[in-house]
Amino acid sequence: MVNLPALPHKYHTASIWLLYTAGLLPAAYGFWLGATGMLPGNPVKEFEHLLGIWALRFLIATLAITPIRDMFGVNWIRYRRALGLLAFWYVLMHFLTYMVLDQYLNFSAILVDIAKRPFITIGMAAFTMLIPLALTSNNWSIRRLGPRWGKLHRLVYVIAAAGALHFAMSVKVVGLEPWTYITLVALLLLWRPIRPHFNRWKRGSNGRPQFNRA
Ligand code: HEM
Numbered sequence: 001m002v003n004l005p006a007l008p009h010k011y012h013t014a015s016i017w018l019l020y021t022a023g024l025l026p027a028a029y030g031f032w033l034g035a036t037g038m039l040p041g042n043p044v045k046e047f048e049h050l051l052g053i054w055a056l057r058f059l060i061a062t063l064a065i066t067p068i069r070d071m072f073g074v075n076w077i078r079y080r081r082a083l084g085l086l087a088f089w090y091v092l093m094h095f096l097t098y099m100v101l102d103q104y105l106n107f108s109a110i111l112v113d114i115a116k117r118p119f120i121t122i123g124m125a126a127f128t129m130l131i132p133l134a135l136t137s138n139n140w141s142i143r144r145l146g147p148r149w150g151k152l153h154r155l156v157y158v159i160a161a162a163g164a165l166h167f168a169m170s171v172k173v174v175g176l177e178p179w180t181y182i183t184l185v186a187l188l189l190l191w192r193p194i195r196p197h198f199n200r201w202k203r204g205s206n207g208r209p210q211f212n213r214a
Pocket of ligand 1: 045050055091120125127159164
C-alpha cells in the first residue's frame with residue numbers, strides 16, 4: 001500500500017485548478033510552436049496529433065482513477081471530473097483543428113470524410129458520445145439524474161476504446177505508441193469486471209478497503 005501524505009483539505013480546490021491549468025499547457029505550447037513556425041514537418045498535422053494524443057492520455061487518466069484507488073488506496077477521485085473535462089476540451093480542439101486548419105471548413109469534404117473513412121467515423125462517434133458526458137459533469141446534473149448519471153457516464157469506457165481504435169486506424173503501421181495506448185485502454189476496460197472480485201478479495205484479506213486521502 002502506497003502511503004502518500006494526505007493533501008490538506010484547504011488545498012483541494014487550488015490543486016484542481018492547477019490541474020486544469022497544467023493540463024491545458026501542452027495545447028498552449030503546441031499552438032505557440034505552430035504559430036511561430038517551430039513545429040517540424042506539417043505544423044497542422046503535428047498540432048492535430050498533439051491534441052489527439054493528449055485527449056487519449058486524459059481519457060486514460062480519467063479511467064485510471066478508480067483502479068488506482070482500488071489497488072493502492074490512493075484517492076484522487078476529486079481530480080476525475082477535471083481529467084474528463086480536459087479530455088473533452090482536447091477532443092474538441094482536435095476536432096476544430098481538423099475542421100478549420102486541416103479541411104478549411106469544407107463541410108462537404110468533412111461529411112464525406114466522416115461517412116467514408118472508418119477511423120474518422122469512429123473518432124466522430126467518440127466525440128459525439130463525449131458531449132453529453134461533458135454537459136452533465138456538473139453537480140446539478142449528478143443530483144438531477146441520480147442513478148442514471150452513473151449509467152450515462154459508463155459511456156466513457158466505449159469512448160476510450162473508440163479513441164484507441166481511432167488512433168490505431170489513423171496510422172499506416174501500428175507501432176509501439178498505438179499499441180501502448182491500446183494495451184492501457186484494454187487493461188482499464190478489463191478492470192471493470194475484475195474489480196468486484198478484487199475488492200471482495202481485498203476485504204477478505206485485510207478487512208475493509210483502506211483509502212489514503214492523498
Ligand atoms: C475521443 C475522440 C478522439 C480521440 C481520443 C482522438 C485521438 C486521436 C489520436 C491519438 C490520433 C493520432 C495522433 C498521432 O498520429 O500521433 C488521431 C488522429 C486523427 N484524428 Fe482523432 N481523435 C478523436 C476524435 C476525432 C474526431 C472527432 C476527428 C474528426 C472528425 C478526428 C480526426 C483525426 C484525424 C484526421 C487524424 C489523423 C491525422 C493524420 O494523420 O492525417 N479525431 N486522433
